Amino acid sequence: MSEAKKVVVVDYGVGNLHSVVKALRHQGGDVTISSDPGEIAKAERLVLPGVGAFGDGMRELTERHLVEPLRAFVTTGRPFLGICLGMQLLLDESEEFGTRAGLGIVPGNVVAIPPKPGLKIPHIGWNEIAPPPGKSFAGSVLAEVPERTRMYFVHSFAAVPHEEYRLADTFYGGFRISAAIRKDNVTGCQFHPEKSGPVGLRVVSHFLG
Amino acid sequence: MEAAVREGVSEAAQVSLPRVIARLDIKSPNLVKGIQLEGLRVIGDPAEHSLRYYHEGADELLYIDIVASLYERNSLADLVEKTAAEIFVPLTVGGGIRSIDDIYKLLRAGADKVALNTAVVRKPELITEASRIFGSQCIVLSVEAKRRADGTWEAYTDNGREKTGLDAITWIRRAVDMGAGEILLTSVDNEGRQKGFDLDLVRAVGPVVHVPVIACGGAGSPEDVLAGFTAGADAVAIASLFHYKKITIPALKGRLAEGGIKVRK
Numbered sequence: 001m002s003e004a005k006k007v008v009v010v011d012y013g014v015g016n017l018h019s020v021v022k023a024l025r026h027q028g029g030d031v032t033i034s035s036d037p038g039e040i041a042k043a044e045r046l047v048l049p050g051v052g053a054f055g056d057g058m059r060e061l062t063e064r065h066l067v068e069p070l071r072a073f074v075t076t077g078r079p080f081l082g083i084c085l086g087m088q089l090l091l092d093e094s095e096e097f098g099t100r101a102g103l104g105i106v107p108g109n110v111v112a113i114p115p116k117p118g119l120k121i122p123h124i125g126w127n128e129i130a131p132p133p134g135k136s137f138a139g140s141v142l143a144e145v146p147e148r149t150r151m152y153f154v155h156s157f158a159a160v161p162h163e164e165y166r167l168a169d170t171f172y173g174g175f176r177i178s179a180a181i182r183k184d185n186v187t188g189c190q191f192h193p194e195k196s197g198p199v200g201l202r203v204v205s206h207f208l209g
Numbered sequence: 210m211e212a213a214v215r216e217g218v219s220e221a222a223q224v225s226l227p228r229v230i231a232r233l234d235i236k237s238p239n240l241v242k243g244i245q246l247e248g249l250r251v252i253g254d255p256a257e258h259s260l261r262y263y264h265e266g267a268d269e270l271l272y273i274d275i276v277a278s279l280y281e282r283n284s285l286a287d288l289v290e291k292t293a294a295e296i297f298v299p300l301t302v303g304g305g306i307r308s309i310d311d312i313y314k315l316l317r318a319g320a321d322k323v324a325l326n327t328a329v330v331r332k333p334e335l336i337t338e339a340s341r342i343f344g345s346q347c348i349v350l351s352v353e354a355k356r357r358a359d360g361t362w363e364a365y366t367d368n369g370r371e372k373t374g375l376d377a378i379t380w381i382r383r384a385v386d387m388g389a390g391e392i393l394l395t396s397v398d399n400e401g402r403q404k405g406f407d408l409d410l411v412r413a414v415g416p417v418v419h420v421p422v423i424a425c426g427g428a429g430s431p432e433d434v435l436a437g438f439t440a441g442a443d444a445v446a447i448a449s450l451f452h453y454k455k456i457t458i459p460a461l462k463g464r465l466a467e468g469g470i471k472v473r474k
Binding site: 015016018019022023026051052053111113114115116118119120121122123124125126127150152153154155158160172173175176177194195196197198200201 | 210211224225226227228263266268293294295297298299316317318319321343344345346347390391416419420421443444472473474
């Protein structure tokens with residue numbers, strides 16, 4: 001008999017977490033949606049979703065007293081997945097609407113995708129992801145994703161982590177954009193695995209383990 | 210942000226991520242298709258078609274409630290909930306969405322984006338309010354544009370039946386300034402005729418806004434779709450070609466790739 005794959009999805013009032021929840025359940029996850037620090041602390045796996053502004057996200061986490069519980073969870077070594085805004089919040093700070101502090105879990109910052117004539121912002125659509133030179137996806141949630149697979153992105157700001165934490169990159173408008181980051185048990189996906197079709201669901205499965 | 214160089218090849222050219230969106234016009238409980246001057250034809254079960262298009266590789270799905278204006282509301286929440294459980298690509302819903310509460314309900318049911326026309330023509334501030342609450346990426350401006358004698362386009366509502374008096378291009382610019390994250394651009398003249406998009410319209414809108422533009426209405430052949438992308442559409446929403454099984458999604462994508470449009474396989 002296989003064990004239920006328990007996962008807590010953090011509800012902090014930002015963005016639509018229902019798609020993430022559906023994808024986790026579809027792949028066999030036993031999902032609890034929670035904004036309770038106690039439940040978060042005990043989670044076997046934790047997902048931080050989110051779409052929207054960095055400042056709003058940090059404000060909501062702060063008001064719900066979730067900042068320290070999230071940082072504490074990370075130190076347990078249990079699996080943590082940040083998606084889209086949830087990935088960006090992992091960094092030290094963002095320049096969105098003035099400098100805002102993030103969770104500071106992955107060194108680096110968040111910047112706007114620079115405007116360029118003819119370049120549509122947000123970065124919306126299916127874009128190829130590949131590991132940085134010299135690296136591979138092996139051993140990560142992307143282990144079953146072939147290099148240069150297209151995933152679904154929708155964002156206007158992008159994380160710029162310290163190089164060693166880059167797991168996957170994508171390219172848009174001549175810019176190298178961080179598609180996924182990883183530091184020990186913490187993974188962040190800028191793209192939406194829950195919106196990236198069957199291959200995205202494989203990422204979800206892999207995270208559930 | 211650093212300029213990208215991958216394996217010695219400059220990535221400067223990558224400015225477009227073309228999307229093929231399967232559009233379903235729904236008159237509950239049926240999937241239907243409007244034919245110019247003929248009315249509506251029933252195609253079949255919306256959920257069955259939607260799931261099939263997802264599995265065949267549609268990049269996104271679009272559900273339009275086409276009798277919503279009759280009832281002044283959108284009736285698609287159940288269909289959204291039912292299909293969202295099995296579909297893992299972005300889903301946009303439009304038709305009769307009137308308020309923040311309507312938007313909330315559809316997103317809660319599983320939609321990722323909502324397309325707004327009548328409600329925001331009546332009250333443009335709704336765009337600002339909705340984009341602030343849900344984020345610009347959720348808010349798609351749906352524009353039905355009809356040619357005027359002077360070569361400009363007027364915006365219409367109610368499936369091209371009600372005039373607004375608004376110049377379509379001016380209205381689109383304003384809506385984007387107010388927070389609309391994408392434009393769903395339908396040509397009233399070309400919709401349902403399967404003779405191609407209004408390429409002049411696509412060419413007029415694309416460069417004028419920094420947000421993606423989805424060309425909708427009129428594609429009758431793979432060449433029409435290719436022409437839409439070449440004219441500057443970031444995405445195309447296709448109904449007839451798929452519903453009448455004139456071409457499968459994989460075959461269409463193959464033709465687009467041959468034509469230099471780098472769609473997701």
